Amino acid sequence: MGKPIIQISNLMKTYKLGGETVHALNDVSIEIEQGEFLAIIGPSGSGKSTLMNMLGCLDRPQSGKYLLDGKDIGKMNDNQLATIRNQKIGFIFQNFNLLTKLSALENVELPLLYSGVPVKERRERALEGLNKVGLKDRAGHLPTQLSGGQQQRVAIARALVGNPAILLADEPTGALDSKTSKEILLVMKELNELGHTIILITHDLEIAKQANRMVSIQDGQLQENGGELVGDFAIY
């Protein structure tokens, strides 16, 4: 496909929970290439949220190495991480996380605002982003005036608007019904075909199967192609 955009080697993250040390991530190594559609699947408590935070540069590794686009995340300060999040990563959350007081257009504009794009270009790019997810006519609506699926599309537009290297989706369909879920997944597939790198985190095998590549995580450890876990997940 292309050069690896994410290189993770021997990543460790532990938490102290009630005096007990929990290995949320235990010696995780993975390479993700540009243009991939990767699904990370795992049950709750498996460490997938920790991995997602790590991939999204919301957290720094305790040991091990994380290179994003050739840059060492472990050596960055908070401000540099904020810039990386702003420019390299687009987040899509389970509960959308739109700012309720801002209109759809303003929500999409937000990442551009923080990267200092001038007003006119910001507006144009945000409108273009909304157009991509088919919500151009809802630009002035508040999130509360939109349906769940529409809100998630706005969130996708927000994630895309800064032209990030990777799209990071954490249970993007978790709060949606199955019909809307399919629509959202379709949007993501289209985006992947347009060349966006997408990392999808889920506990739902059916959704994970939509991706080109699947890895599973359990007890803080990764296994390629879902391994034997896929069998366990057949019940979903």
Added chain:
Amino acid sequence: MGILPSIKMALKSIKGNKLRSALTMLGMVIGVSSVIILVSIAQGSAQNVTSQINNLGTNLLTINTFGTDLALTEDKISELSKLNGVKAVSPVVSGRVNVKKDRTTSQVSLTGTNAAYSTVRDAKVSSGRFITDLDLEYRQKIAVIGADTASTFFGTDNPVGQYLQIEGTSFKVVGVLVSKGSSMGQSGDNVIIVPLSTGQRLVKSTTINQVYLQGKSQEQMDFVMNEVEMKMASLYPSKSDSYSVTNQQDLMDTMSSVTDTMTMMLGGIASISLLVGGIGIMNIMLVSVSERTKEIGIRKAIGAKRRDVLLQFLIEAVVLSGVGGIIGILTGVGLGKIVSTLAGLTVSFSTSVIVLSFLFSLIVGVIFGVFPANKASKLNPIQALRYE
């Protein structure tokens, strides 16, 4: 992110939370306006008292006599006028007289005095002239009347040159006094001033009950007071119980200490309300920041730096406290004006009090807005995002 988009974003956020913004500003408005109203009323009444006392004449000493066993005759009074430091002396006989003009009759307080009275008691004429020393000498039947007396007997006509019947004798009005308003319970406008010699006849007594002395300068008043007391003691040995010498400065000092205490007290009460307003701001700010933890998390996740978050909350706090303070100033000044017209109180707005109360509330608002925002901006975005 630049300053301008930050300001726009802060304004949007204020507009988006109208109730919260209004509540925050309410604390400021109440605090600032109550300080302004209370202090300006206190200062207004202090000014009022001072100007009323000054209306009685400046650098004034008064000799009052009690009973009739003290003969304050003109030659002894002229000895007082020779004292160093005394600028002018004005002896006074007073009483109440019946005044008649056509069918209008009224009781008016009569003052018989000399030409110096005009300067000593700060009694200026608005039309005509004051009494002269020649009038005293020739026992002229002329009168200078107060503004109220003039309107009682002459209405809107010009009284100068017209005649009044005082105790049955016809007097020519030669002047009308400038209105002074009432001070210390005495109406300064319902009076008739006649030459001393004529006045003594009208009240049927030669006793001079009061002498006003004007000192040359304010700094010398204590010295002049001593001089006058010593002179009186030598003129009337062993009769010190029959007269008293009072210095107007003493009265002024007493009154100003009273009004100072009042200003302090009202200012203190107002400061408490400002403090309570400040605590109100603090509470609302704390609540609003913790209520917005998730918002901060989202903003940080999509690339807001600590500085961006802080700046947004700082601008919001400054705008809220600033606008609240300005509304408070307007409310305070407006209510002060209303109070002064409705209750007839004098209010005096002091710029320093307005500026100080505004700055205080602004600083309280900013500190208590930024303090929790600073905490929130340091939050790990993961935790902030999980916050519900």
